[in-house]
Amino acid sequence: MNLDVLKQYKDKRIVVLGAGLTGMSCVRFLKHHQITCLLNDNREDAVNEQEFAHVFPANQLVLGMWDLDEISHADVLIVSPGIDLHAENLSQHISTYCKVIGDIELFCQVTAKPIIAVTGSNGKSTVVSLLSHIAKELGVNMALAGNVGTPVLELINADVDGFIFELSSFQLETLESMDAEIATVLNISDDHLDRHQTLENYATIKQKVYQQCQFAVINRDDRASYNQLNLPKENVSSFGLDTPTDDNFGLRNVGEQCYLAQGEKLIVNLNELPLAGLHNALNYLAVMAISARLNWSLADVAQACKSFYGLEHRCQRVETADGICWINDSKATNVGATVAAIDGLYPTLSKGKIILIAGGDGKGADFNELASALAHKVGQLITIGKDGPVIARLKDHSLFVASLEDAVKEAHAKAEPGDIVLLSPACASLDMFRNFAERGNVFVQAINALQEAT
Structure with missing residues (x-):
């Protein structure tokens, strides 16, 4: 120090x-x-x-x-x-x-230990938690801090090899002195525009991590997440859902099977990994790209991924015996997260439809970005909360109800075996709940109450 x-x-x-x-x-x-x-x-x-x-x-x-x-x-x-x-x-x-x-800036001014910096609108908590899990499995002593877990200054004297930071746009506003070994902006979508005013300003703040890192891992599917990148080509690698070239990361199809791959090298069958949906495939690919830069064995990384079952309230399945797939994605507090959940889950439907429960405090977001997913991939929309009526106008025959419990009852009445009922609000929770975790817990409790009553 x-x-x-x-x-x-x-x-x-x-x-x-x-x-x-x-x-x-x-x-x-x-x-x-x-x-x-x-x-x-x-x-x-x-x-x-x-x-x-x-x-x-x-x-x-x-x-x-x-x-x-x-x-x-x-x-x-x-x-x-x-x-x-x-x-x-x-x-x-x-x-x-x-x-x-801010506290991150103060931390970075006095420490020289390696930092992996992860930001983006969606998926960052999953990615940093998965990286932390992998590090433990591989015997690498890394501390997880920042926007998740312990405040960074509490860990400044920790006996660790380095730090994994989840960074919010709020933290990045006051950050200038970080020298991260690796940084990534996972994606950009409408979020916190009540504070940042425009999507362009929000994206600029997120991309400050690329001005304070040695090596960048970019999402080549999301131009807005790296359009201000100014690093030499040899200091950049990418991930995306298409077929990868060179040493970059993506998906390769072999027959009917889909694999995470680095260039032409297959790493692991996507079906062998616990986290479902294409949005989680992107999370896995980001982790692989970061791991490769850290010289971690990708075979060992893939094995560690198989024992990571995700975070609460993030596309988490609620076990029931009614044949309906109930998904708690209460952490989806912005439009991009909800679109990602719908897009990720839709291909897993062998039959049936998606019933979406959405609404809350939209924080000034443009809900029109939901329109295409609602039209083509959602069979029924049920809304709640402050901005529920605004979202409901995006789809014919939508329902606006007074509470999350009522939304669960309506979804149950309309759902059939094989359907997915997805709580993915696209909104913050503070208009009705203390936080997204309480919202998710109320959702699960309402489902359990229905199961006990039937």
């Missing part, structure tokens, strides 16, 4: 915005290095004031409001990723000399 870098923060006026897990990890890190700060959160009960004063006696705490005076005089602002400086009307109060960073 390069402690000399921290000298620049000594005697600086530092304000940490946000007292959640990330903000508190920043305060603890600074205290460990004898650097004081002010912690500011506009929530009244963000932390226990007495406990904070006891643990951090040299630091100030301001709750229940943004301290505009302190913010305007700050030399350094360390901003938690969930805080939108523009939406909170804080940008205008930040001085021109103030350095605005």
Whole structure:
């Protein structure tokens, strides 16, 4: 760890915005290095004031409001990723000399250990978790951090060979100093446009990882995910669903069987891997491309993939005895994720139809991108939530219902054995639930209640 870098923060006026897990990890890190700060959160009960004063006696705490005076005089602002400086009307109060960073930026300034950086609109949690699983199976000591799991500063002294980062667009906004060994933008689709305003701006923020890496792994099926790439050809490899050339990664058909392949070399039969759907095939291919760059044996990587059964609320099958395939994809909080789920599952239908349950808070997304999938691959649409009526207008004979439980009942009434009932909301959950996990759990509970009643 390069402690000399921290000298620049000594005697600086530092304000940490946000007292959640990330903000508190920043305060603890600074205290460990004898650097004081002010912690500011506009929530009244963000932390226990007495406990904070006891643990951090040299630091100030301001709750229940943004301290505009302190913010305007700050030399350094360390901003938690969930805080939108523009939406909170804080940008205008930040001085021109103030350095605005996040916890990932602070981490990258002081560590030199290898980093694998993964971002994108969809699939990043699956990809980083699969990479972490593979590393463990191969005996490689890698720590998983960033937008998933433990805040990065909690792991800065970890005895590991390197780090696997899941990076959100919010974290990338304040990231400038990363020197990742490998970086990838898995895909780009409408998400967080309430914060980033345009898809082009969102894509630009995502592609900041390619300005801070040595080697890029790109999705050649998604031009918007790499159209600003500026690296030598020899520092780039690609993955996609078409037949791969050279040493790139893709799918090869042998008779009726489909294989993950590197160039002409077959790696593993797709049917031998647990995660279903073409969107997960892309996730596997991204992992293979990253693994190859790390010089991991692809045969060993493929074997490790066979023991990874995915993450909760991400195209997860709910076991029932009614002959209906119930899929919990509550983590699909944007349009691209839902389209990917539909496109990935549709080819697995031997008979029957897809019944889609969608809706929630769309965060300013353009739902028209769902129209083609709804028209050609979804037999019945049932919607819920704040933007449910908007989505319902995209397909004839759609149903808008008051609750997720009602949606499950309607889906059950219309479903026949062989059908897929897919909860893939294309929306955030906060209009009706605490988070996407609660939404997924309510979906499963409603299904189980129906099974018990029949």
